[in-house]
Amino acid sequence: MESAKGSLWFHVASVGEFNTAKPILKWLQKRYKIVLTYFSPRAKEYISKQEGYYHSLERLPLDLPTTIRSFERRIEPLAIMVMERELWPSLLLFTRSPKVWLNAYSRGGLRERLLSKRFELILTKGQKDRERLLSYGCRHVAVCGNLKFVLEEPPPTGLRLSPSKVILAGSTHPGEEELLRWVFTRLREEFKDLRLIVAPRHTARAMEVFQIFEGFRRSLRSKEEEDWDILVVDTLGELFSIYRHATVAFVGGTFVPVGGHNILEPAYFGKPVVYGPYTQKVEDMREFLEDANLGFQVKDGEELYRTLKALLKEKKSCISHNLKEYSERIMSCYLAHLEGFLERYNTKE
Numbered sequence: 001m002e003s004a005k006g007s008l009w010f011h012v013a014s015v016g017e018f019n020t021a022k023p024i025l026k027w028l029q030k031r032y033k034i035v036l037t038y039f040s041p042r043a044k045e046y047i048s049k050q051e052g053y054y055h056s057l058e059r060l061p062l063d064l065p066t067t068i069r070s071f072e073r074r075i076e077p078l079a080i081m082v083m084e085r086e087l088w089p090s091l092l093l094f095t096r097s098p099k100v101w102l103n104a105y106s107r108g109g110l111r112e113r114l115l116s117k118r119f120e121l122i123l124t125k126g127q128k129d130r131e132r133l134l135s136y137g138c139r140h141v142a143v144c145g146n147l148k149f150v151l152e153e154p155p156p157t158g159l160r161l162s163p164s165k166v167i168l169a170g171s172t173h174p175g176e177e178e179l180l181r182w183v184f185t186r187l188r189e190e191f192k193d194l195r196l197i198v199a200p201r202h203t204a205r206a207m208e209v210f211q212i213f214e215g216f217r218r219s220l221r222s223k224e225e226e227d228w229d230i231l232v233v234d235t236l237g238e239l240f241s242i243y244r245h246a247t248v249a250f251v252g253g254t255f256v257p258v259g260g261h262n263i264l265e266p267a268y269f270g271k272p273v274v275y276g277p278y279t280q281k282v283e284d285m286r287e288f289l290e291d292a293n294l295g296f297q298v299k300d301g302e303e304l305y306r307t308l309k310a311l312l313k314e315k316k317s318c319i320s321h322n323l324k325e326y327s328e329r330i331m332s333c334y335l336a337h338l339e340g341f342l343e344r345y346n347t348k349e
Contacts, residue, residue, distance in 0.1 A: 007033035009077040009097065011060060014040035015237055016262075017083040018047050020103060023150045023331055024338070025053040032342075035075050037061075039086070042203075046236040065094040072097060078345055087111065092118040098345050100338070103147040106132040121341050123334055126284060144333035146284055149326055151268045154241035160226055164193040165247045165312050168271075170239050171201040171261035172252035176276075177212045179255060183305045188229075191312055197242060199233035201252060201261065206234035240265045248311040250274045250304070253281075260286075267294050267323055272311045274298060288326070 008028060012018045018025075018038065028034055029052060036054035038047060048057055061067040068090040072080075080091070081100040085107075092099065098120040106112060106129045113136045116122065122141040124130045130141045167187075169180050177198060184196045200209050210218055210232045219228040221235050233239065240262075243249055249266035251273060253259060259281030266273045267289055274296045279286045289295025296311070298304045 007035050007055070007075055007077050009035050009037065009072070009075060009080045010054070011037045011080070011082045011086055011091070012039075012043075013083065013086050014038065014043045015046050017086070018043065018050070018053075019237070019240070020147050021083050022050075022053060022152060024102065024147065024334060026152075027335060028338075029053055029055070032078065035077065042236070060088070060091075063088045063090040065090050068094055079342065087115045089115065098341075100341065102334070104133070105129045108132065112136075121337065123337055142333070142337055144337065145326075145330035147330065147334065148262055148264060148285070149288075149323070150331045151240075151264065151323070151327060154244075157238065157241045157245070159242060159245055160224070161195075161245055162226075164195055165191055166195045166197060166245055167248055167250065167308060167312075168197045168199070168243055168246035168266070169250040169252060170199045170243065170265070172198060172209070173201055173256045173258055174205070176252045176255045177209050179301050179304070180250070181212055182301060183308065184230075186305055187309060187312070190309065194312070195229055195231070197231045197233065197245070199239045199242070203234050203236055206232050240268075243271060244269045246271050248272050248274065248308060250308070254278045255304075263289060263295065264323065267292075270294075272296060274304065274307055274311070276304070288323075 010025065012021055025034060034054040035056050035058065037058050037060040038044065039060050061071045072095045077097045079100060080095060080097045081102055084103050092115045099118055101119045101122040104122050104124045116133055116136055116138050119138065120140060122133055122138055123144045124141060125146045127143050130143050133141050180198065188194050198209055200206060206220060210220065213230040216229040217227060218230045219225045221231060221233045233242065243266040246266060249271050251261055251263045253261045254276035257278050260275060260279040263273050263275055263282050263285050272294055273289055277297065277299050279297065286295055286297065296307050298307050
């Protein structure tokens with residue numbers, strides 16, 4: 001790769017972190033040359049098709065001092081920016097460029113305590129994260145909120161759906177699909193035209209999920225047929241777009257001790273969102289949705305059935321305008337801090 005002097009080195013783990021970073025990347029890309037690195041091998045196919053967010057795309061070099069330093073010398077970045085929990089020791093300890101930690105949240109531990117001090121600027125999801133990081137001796141730590149609240153209108157899906165009620169179960173994990181089959185079977189007794197779209201968290205499980213719904217008319221998103229009761233999403237990066245077709249959404253990772261995934265995306269389209277008891281990773285989102293009367297936490301399969309049944313019978317009012325207002329405040333905070341930081345280091349250059 002050619003030298004990209006004056007560029008920004010921006011690192012994400014995978015597709016999820018890239019999608020979260022999109023609004024920031026779009027803003028940065030108009031002002032700087034973005035060298036984007038990723039960690040997960042499966043991310044390349046999706047990210048490489050996304051335009052307007054970076055200038056060059058590379059796999060993160062092996063996290064060894066020599067390889068990391070060599071990569072840094074080659075691109076000569078103005079700064080290094082990392083998303084969420086991408087705290088790689090060599091990346092942080094053996095590079096000389098100033099560093100920014102975006103959408104930061106604290107889990108504690110010695111590794112975090114040591115590596116967090118390497119950042120010149122940290123922008124956190126919440127106040128508790130800021131307080132813990134300050135207790136480590138970190139400086140220039142500000143609370144901006146969760147970047148996952150900042151959503152861009154996704155492209156249309158081209159999904160062909162006849163008028164019918166649709167449950168969309170997104171980011172599901174093993175054990176949750178069996179529960180969904182049981183609930184869906186009961187709901188079909190009352191809602192004869194009801195359809196279910198299931199998007200497993202990991203698309204490699206698509207055929208496994210497909211088999212769970214044996215006995216129903218099934219289709220895969222990649223081979224979509226018009227006549228189906230169950231559609232299994234086996235494509236990357238489409239879930240947010242597909243939520244627009246839901247009557248009601250269920251978000252997985254919440255009936256197993258994962259802690260939840262992005263429960264805001266369905267709400268962007270004004271869809272009611274149902275989730276299980278494990279939401280420790282998305283507490284700020286859960287509180288926001290429940291305050292807006294669009295989020296519904298259930299404790300077991302029976303309560304999931306009753307809640308979905310009630311929501312399928314009524315129309316909830318759309319709160320996407322409130323979500324957009326909130327997201328604008330978060331985005332403004334991030335941009336103000338980044339603009340000041342980059343101006344300061346640009347002047348030093």
